[in-house]
Amino acid sequence: MRTSMLRSMEAVLRRGEISFSSSSSSSHLLRRSYASESTPERKVAVLGAAGGIGQPLSLLMKLNPLVSNLALYDIAGTPGVAADVSHVNTRSEVAGYMGDEQLEQALTGSDVVIIPAGVPRKPGMTRDDLFNINAGIVKGLCTAIAKYCPNALVNMISNPVNSTVPIAAEVFKKAGTYDETKLFGVTMLDVVRAKTFYAGKANVNVADVNVPVVGGHAGITILPLFSQATPKANNLSDEHIVALTKRTQDGGTEVVEAKAGKGSATLSMAYAGALFADACLKGLNGVPDVVECAFVQSSITELPFFASKVKLGKNGVEKVFDLGPLSDYEKQGLEKLLPELKSSIEKGIKFANAN
Numbered sequence: 001m002r003t004s005m006l007r008s009m010e011a012v013l014r015r016g017e018i019s020f021s022s023s024s025s026s027s028h029l030l031r032r033s034y035a036s037e038s039t040p041e042r043k044v045a046v047l048g049a050a051g052g053i054g055q056p057l058s059l060l061m062k063l064n065p066l067v068s069n070l071a072l073y074d075i076a077g078t079p080g081v082a083a084d085v086s087h088v089n090t091r092s093e094v095a096g097y098m099g100d101e102q103l104e105q106a107l108t109g110s111d112v113v114i115i116p117a118g119v120p121r122k123p124g125m126t127r128d129d130l131f132n133i134n135a136g137i138v139k140g141l142c143t144a145i146a147k148y149c150p151n152a153l154v155n156m157i158s159n160p161v162n163s164t165v166p167i168a169a170e171v172f173k174k175a176g177t178y179d180e181t182k183l184f185g186v187t188m189l190d191v192v193r194a195k196t197f198y199a200g201k202a203n204v205n206v207a208d209v210n211v212p213v214v215g216g217h218a219g220i221t222i223l224p225l226f227s228q229a230t231p232k233a234n235n236l237s238d239e240h241i242v243a244l245t246k247r248t249q250d251g252g253t254e255v256v257e258a259k260a261g262k263g264s265a266t267l268s269m270a271y272a273g274a275l276f277a278d279a280c281l282k283g284l285n286g287v288p289d290v291v292e293c294a295f296v297q298s299s300i301t302e303l304p305f306f307a308s309k310v311k312l313g314k315n316g317v318e319k320v321f322d323l324g325p326l327s328d329y330e331k332q333g334l335e336k337l338l339p340e341l342k343s344s345i346e347k348g349i350k351f352a353n354a355n
């Protein structure tokens with residue numbers, strides 16, 4: 001029976017009928033979709049592809065039938081990762097690129113560039129403690145993106161996202177290539193966590209759950225809006241909501257502590273990164289009503305960047321949705337997060353312009 005299941009799975013993959021979805025109707029990773037003979041060519045580059053996130057993310061992107069070319073770039077280790085992933089019998093051609101001199105080839109022609117390059121946290125560190133190393137890495141990679149694939153959608157995973165996205169924006173502005181509809185801080189893992197934790201407490205099917213998460217991607221700047229969660233749960237007290245909010249905000253730290261010095265979330269992040277990249281590809285391909293949360297240029301608060309629901313279309317961000325009705329608890333959370341998020345954004349802008 002197992003063999004016949006594997007055979008039919010393989011047949012479906014060969015026909016290109018498997019896709020990814022985190023939509024409200026289903027959070028299952030693999031799902032039949034509209035992919036067909038007419039699916040356009042799409043090149044996706046993963047920068048930091050040999051890392052803890054990069055490797056499983058590269059595998060998940062290899063499983064995505066919307067990808068025709070997968071470029072795996074890192075400063076070391078990519079030949080092995082690319083050879084390994086390339087043996088998976090799905091649509092995309094895989095190529096590995098290593099070192100500065102191969103970055104141009106890796107990036108040229110990319111429709112989506114996913115960036116999980118940089119150091120992860122160890123116990124006791126904040127995401128901001130990664131700034132000194134990761135800011136320079138992101139700046140260098142974005143300088144190359146501006147040169148070699150200025151029209152690509154950029155999915156920024158490297159922390160601190162609250163600062164690395166503003167750094168990327170400044171680099172692109174200086175290069176004259178900035179398009180605010182094409183730059184995204186990936187906050188999908190916060191949404192994935194909020195859905196999982198909510199489903200557990202509300203006792204509902206996790207596949208049916210939707211929870212917007214707004215603000216930024218660090219501690220109290222992560223603001224899950226459980227008042228807007230669906231399906232509605234009648235069994236959750238105010239104390240439950242406070243606990244769920246705190247667990248979502250501390251989700252990254254929970255993993256960092258459990259890994260005890262061996263890094264931060266990699267597998268769940270690869271899953272979340274693959275979902276978000278898939279949403280970007282669907283938008284580019286003209287699939288209607290693709291809506292996910294992301295940290296983007298925004299005017300829905302006083303801050304220049306903010307995470308909220310965004311509609312993804314043929315050019316990237318088509319619409320940034322405002323926050324909708326908030327509970328009093330969420331209104332307080334919003335007030336509290338603004339100063340910290342503001343200073344992280346300003347730190348990124350200052351770094352990009354000083355160096």
Ligand SMILES: NC(=O)c1ccc[n+]([C@@H]2O[C@H](COP(=O)([O-])OP(=O)(O)OC[C@H]3O[C@@H](n4cnc5c(N)ncnc54)[C@H](O)[C@@H]3O)[C@@H](O)[C@H]2O)c1
Nearest residue numbers: 048050051052053074075117118119120157158159189269
């Ligand atoms: N946005 C999120 O929700 C989220 C979630 C988890 C982790 N992260 C962040 O993602 C980053 C990567 O985490 P990880 O666990 O994969 O780390 P890792 O150390 O396992 O991997 C990072 C990879 O980046 C590579 N790298 C370093 N400099 C590079 C450069 N200039 N160009 C290309 N590649 C380069 C390294 O060689 C390594 O392979 C960290 O900053 C981490 O904090 C973000």
Ligand SMILES: O=C(O)C[C@H](O)C(=O)O
Nearest residue numbers: 121159251252253264265
């Ligand atoms: O917590 C981290 O440092 C990694 C990531 O931002 C996460 O949320 O898991």
